[in-house]
Amino acid sequence: MNTLGRGGVPVSPLAFGAAAIGNLFTEVGEEQAHEAVAAAWQQGIRYFDTAPHYGLGLSERRLGAALREYPRSRYTVSTKVGRRLEATDRGGDDLADGFAVPATHRRVWDFSADGVRRTLEASLERLGLDRVDVVYLHDPDDHAEQAFREGYPALEELRAQGVVGAIGAGMNQAEMLTRFVRDTDVDVVLCAGRYTLLDQRAGAGLLPAAVERGVSVVVGGAFNSGLLADPRPGATFDYARAPAGPLDRALRMKGIADRHGITLRAAALAFSAAHPAVVSVLVGARSAAEVRDCAEQFAVPVPAAFWQELRDTGLLPPQEPS
Numbered sequence: 001m002n003t004l005g006r007g008g009v010p011v012s013p014l015a016f017g018a019a020a021i022g023n024l025f026t027e028v029g030e031e032q033a034h035e036a037v038a039a040a041w042q043q044g045i046r047y048f049d050t051a052p053h054y055g056l057g058l059s060e061r062r063l064g065a066a067l068r069e070y071p072r073s074r075y076t077v078s079t080k081v082g083r084r085l086e087a088t089d090r091g092g093d094d095l096a097d098g099f100a101v102p103a104t105h106r107r108v109w110d111f112s113a114d115g116v117r118r119t120l121e122a123s124l125e126r127l128g129l130d131r132v133d134v135v136y137l138h139d140p141d142d143h144a145e146q147a148f149r150e151g152y153p154a155l156e157e158l159r160a161q162g163v164v165g166a167i168g169a170g171m172n173q174a175e176m177l178t179r180f181v182r183d184t185d186v187d188v189v190l191c192a193g194r195y196t197l198l199d200q201r202a203g204a205g206l207l208p209a210a211v212e213r214g215v216s217v218v219v220g221g222a223f224n225s226g227l228l229a230d231p232r233p234g235a236t237f238d239y240a241r242a243p244a245g246p247l248d249r250a251l252r253m254k255g256i257a258d259r260h261g262i263t264l265r266a267a268a269l270a271f272s273a274a275h276p277a278v279v280s281v282l283v284g285a286r287s288a289a290e291v292r293d294c295a296e297q298f299a300v301p302v303p304a305a306f307w308q309e310l311r312d313t314g315l316l317p318p319q320e321p322s
Contacts, residue, residue, distance in 0.1 A: 001013075002216070002256065002279040002280065003133065003216075004166040004168075004187045004216045005186070005188055005214060005215055005216050006052070006187070007166050007187050008165070008266065008284070009076060009133050009134060009166040009187070010046070011046070011047040011216075011275040011279055011280045012044065012046040012047045012076075012251075012280065012297045013050065013279070013280055013284065014269075014281055014294065014295060014296075015047055015279065015280045015282040015283065016036075016037065016040040016045050016048045016049070016282075016283070016285065017049050017220060017282045017283055018037075018054060018059045018060075018106075019050075019051070019059060020065045020284045020285055021036055021037070021055075021058075021062050021063065021286060022050075022054030022055025022056075022058045022060075022099060022101070023055045023060070023100040023101050024054065024055070024098060024099060024100075024284070025099075025100065026100055027100045028286045028287075030062070030110055032287055032288075033062045033066070033286075033304075034062070034065070034066045035288040036285050036286060036287050036288050036290070036291055037063060037066035037067065038093050038288065039292055040291050040295075041070060041075075041312055043295035045076075045291075046074065046075045046076060047075070047076045047078070047280055047282075048063055048067065048075060048077050048078075049075070049077075049079075049190070049218075049220075049282055050063050050077070050079050050080075050087050050128045051079055051080035051083075051098040051136075051138055052081075052084075052119060052122065052123055052126075053080065053083045053107060053138060054099065055094070055099045055101045056085060056094055056099065056103070056104060056105045056107075057085055057115060057122075058099075058101055059211070060123055060126040060127050061126045061127070061128065063077070063255040064126060064127035064128040064129060065123070065128065072129070073115050073246045075131045076229060077127065077129065077132045078132060078133060078134035078190075079120070079123045079127070079132050079135060079254075080135065080137070080170055081111075081115070081119040081123075081135060081138060081151065081155075082109040082110065082115075082116075082119070082137050082140055082143070082147070082151065083108070083119070083138060083139075083225035084107070084109075084110040084113050084115050084118060084119045084122075085106070085107060085108075085112070085119075085122065086106050087105055087265050088103065088104065088105055089102065090103055090106070090170065092203070096154040098239070103145070109143055109178075109276055110138055111137065111143050111147040111151035112146060112151070113151070113153065113157075114191075114245045115151075116150075116151050116155060116175065117154065120135060120158070120163075120164075124247055129162065131164070132164060132296065133164065133165045133166065134164065134165065134166045134168065134187075134188065135158065135166075135167055135169070136167075136168050136169055136170035136188075137152065137155065137162045137168070137169040137170070137251070138170055139170070139171055139172070140171070141176065142172065142173065143284055144176060147169070148183070148184070148188060152169075152180075156184075156185065162292065166278065167187055168180070168186040168188040168189050168190065169186065169189050169190070170189055170190035170191075170192070170217075170219050171189075171190070171192065172193055172194070172238075173194060173201075173208075173223070174191055174194045174195075174201045174206040176182050177189040177202075177206050178205045178206045180207050181206065181209045182209055182213065187215065188215065188217070188279075189206070189210070189218070190217075190218045190219075190220055191219055191220065192219075192220035193220070193225070193238055194221075194223050195217075195219050195271075195272055195275065196219075196221065196222055196223075196224050196228065196268060196271065197228055197250075197253060197264075197267065197268050197271050197310075197315075197316070198224050198228065198246050199224065200316075200317060200320055202217075202219075203275070203319075203320065206277075207275050207277040207278070209240070210290075211276055212269075215277075216277070216278075216279040216280075217275070217278050218234070218278070218279065218280045219273070219278050219280075219281050220270075220281075220282040220284075221238075221279055221282075222268050222272040222283060223265070223268055224237050224238055224246070225237060225238055225239045227246060227247065227250050228253075228264055228268040229263070229264075230269070231247060231250035231251050231254050233247065235247065235250075237275075247313060250264070252286055252315060253267070253310065253315055256310060256315075258307050260302075260303055260309070262300055262302055262307060263297055263305075265293070265294075265297045266297040266298070267302050267306065268301035269281055269283070269298045270298075270302040270321075271320070271321050273298075274321035283298075307320075307321060
């Protein structure tokens with residue numbers, strides 16, 4: 001187990017991302033969701049991440065129900081604030097926001113101190129827990145002023161009161177996360193999709209800053225939403241259809257991985273875990289089989305010759321992986 005920042009919150013090197021069991025893109029049955037969490041536990045995963053955004057609270061409810069079988073002291077849970085859920089009768093579904101659930105609620109951007117506390121209280125109720133271990137400001141891209149001026153101080157106060165063990169921000173970009181690392185006292189940042197075999201933007205500023213400041217980094221999106229798990233025409237890259245350029249690079253990488261006797265999935269996970277700032281790699285899974293595959297691939301040693309061939313062919317910068 002690793003710990004976050006300078007605090008004592010433990011996280012497993014491989015983490016379970018619960019967006020998929022919130023019906024990300026397609027429906028997942030209750031039993032399948034429960035089995036996915038159980039498989040994660042069986043594979044030694046002890047860090048579980050969720051958010052109100054994921055399925056309008058469905059992910060939190062399912063994760064909390066599944067974790068009820070295990071001792072609370074033996075696992076770490078993170079959730080997020082910034083999108084407050086309000087009940088609505090608009091009807092229809094939530095697929096426009098990516099989730100195959102009824103549109104029973106609407107998301108309200110709210111990084112105010114009151115919004116942070118209210119959102120966290122609602123999350124605890126859905127999870128069925130009296131505490132979470134980590135709270136992230138979720139995607140404050142267009143709300144930076146309120147997030148830094150109100151949301152972050154509210155999290156700092158909750159940490160000081162012992163309500164949460166660690167605080168941070170989670171985003172699909174590296175630049176604002178670097179500002180959080182440099183200008184605040186966060187314990188951890190969750191960076192999705194920006195430190196992968198196809199996108200190393202976090203390696204330029206965020207990861208070195210995190211090492212310098214003693215801030216932990218959790219990397220999400222190691223497969224860039226699917227392309228690095230199964231590169232083929234029609235695969236998704238950053239939640240949209242993969243453009244020709246990234247698809248070609250992924251296919252070339254897969255060919256090299258095949259020659260070295262490993263899978264591209266194993267290489268993608270190993271790359272995201274390689275930097276000294278990274279304490280955990282967060283992988284979303286919607287079934288027990290996907291969880292087991294990720295755990296198996298995470299344990300595969302990737303030969304140095306594979307990395308060297310990627311560098312020699314220009315598929316990775318000379319300094320990667322760090």
